[in-house]
Amino acid sequence: AQSVTQLDSQVPVFEEAPVELRCNYSSSVSVYLFWYVQYPNQGLQLLLKYLSGSTLVESINGFEAEFNKSQTSFHLRKPSVHISDTAEYFCAVRPFTGGGNKLTFGTGTQLKVEL
Amino acid sequence: GAGVSQSPRYKVAKRGQDVALRCDPISGHVSLFWYQQALGQGPEFLTYFQNEAQLDKSGLPSDRFFAERPEGSVSTLKIQRTQQEDSAVYLCASSFREGQETQYFGPGTRLLVL
Numbered sequence: 233a234q235s236v237t238q239l240d241s242q243v244p245v246f247e248e249a250p251v252e253l254r255c256n257y258s259s260s261v262s263v264y265l266f267w268y269v270q271y272p273n274q275g276l277q278l279l280l281k282y283l284s285g286s287t288l289v290e291s292i293n294g295f296e297a298e299f300n301k302s303q304t305s306f307h308l309r310k311p312s313v314h315i316s317d318t319a320e321y322f323c324a325v326r327p328f329t330g331g332g333n334k335l336t337f338g339t340g341t342q343l344k345v346e347l
Numbered sequence: 348g349a350g351v352s353q354s355p356r357y358k359v360a361k362r363g364q365d366v367a368l369r370c371d372p373i374s375g376h377v378s379l380f381w382y383q384q385a386l387g388q389g390p391e392f393l394t395y396f397q398n399e400a401q402l403d404k405s406g407l408p409s410d411r412f413f414a415e416r417p418e419g420s421v422s423t424l425k426i427q428r429t430q431q432e433d434s435a436v437y438l439c440a441s442s443f444r445e446g447q448e449t450q451y452f453g454p455g456t457r458l459l460v461l
Contacts, residue, residue, distance in 0.1 A: 274454060275438065281449065336392070
């Protein structure tokens with residue numbers, strides 16, 4: 233079984249400041265890792281994913297996440313946030329094999345960008 | 348449409364009433380998933396279809412929950428004799444095939460049981 237921990241339920245930050253949203257996971261098997269974003273009244277959208285290869289993955293809107301196997305972490309970072317980044321962010325994992333294709337999510341982190 | 352659609356977007360039900368939630372996946376997507384998202388929580392897996400076959404229903408919380416996808420496209424999640432604890436957002440997702448494929452989510456159906 234897998235579990236995902238997002239310790240920060242809310243992260244307030246000023247516009248143009250850097251931000252880090254933390255994600256740690258637990259799994260007895262190798263996993264794929266994902267960050268999804270949920271804007272108000274909208275569905276979940278994939279932000280970025282780690283499948284294999286380079287441990288640093290980037291999104292088109294300036295977010296990046298680094299897979300750290302030894303620390304079982306996949307923290308999300310952005311060097312300078314914009315007001316439009318205000319949303320809820322979910323970290324998720326899915327096993328390479330077994331367990332079907334289901335995603336296991338964390339409880340989410342609400343990012344609130346203020347002027 | 349280009350994305351996953353769900354209907355209704357909002358549903359208010361009286362306790363004990365049966366409800367049916369519909370999901371239209373992206374055309375051609377083989378895999379379809381249902382998740383339940385309680386207030387303040389992350390989505391939790393309910394069930395998974397590959398075409399019309401329900402391959403995993405381990406997340407369904409009780410035998411009051413039933414899902415089907417008879418022709419391998421549209422899916423319906425049915426909840427019988429709804430209870431207040433069933434109040435949540437029900438999310439549907441689809442992917443082109445198994446493996447590394449990204450799951451694309453619909454906007455969800457917000458169910459409130461009074």
